[in-house]
Amino acid sequence: MLNSLIDPDKIEWRDYQINLAQKALKKNCMIVLPTGLGKTVISLFVASSRLSQLDYGKALILSPTKPLVEQHS
Numbered sequence: 001m002l003n004s005l006i007d008p009d010k011i012e013w014r015d016y017q018i019n020l021a022q023k024a025l026k027k028n029c030m031i032v033l034p035t036g037l038g039k040t041v042i043s044l045f046v047a048s049s050r051l052s053q054l055d056y057g058k059a060l061i062l063s064p065t066k067p068l069v070e071q072h073s
Contacts, residue, residue, distance in 0.1 A: 006048055011041055021045045 017038045018032055024046045034040050046061040063069045 017042050025049055
């Protein structure tokens with residue numbers, strides 16, 4: 001998937017991630033997947049796609065635990 005805010009060399013997209021990201025771009029949804037299957041990658045793609053459609057904007061990503069924050073920083 002192409003997006004000007006995501007480096008394509010950093011992410012190896014899986015078919016189910018592309019499918020879920022495309023669905024999430026069309027309407028509000030909740031994505032539930034086991035650990036390690038790319039929920040963060042999907043959410044970053046959706047957020048960056050929304051931001052690229054605007055002249056301004058911010059995305060807020062929350063995490064319930066400090067280890068998860070450190071994992072994605």
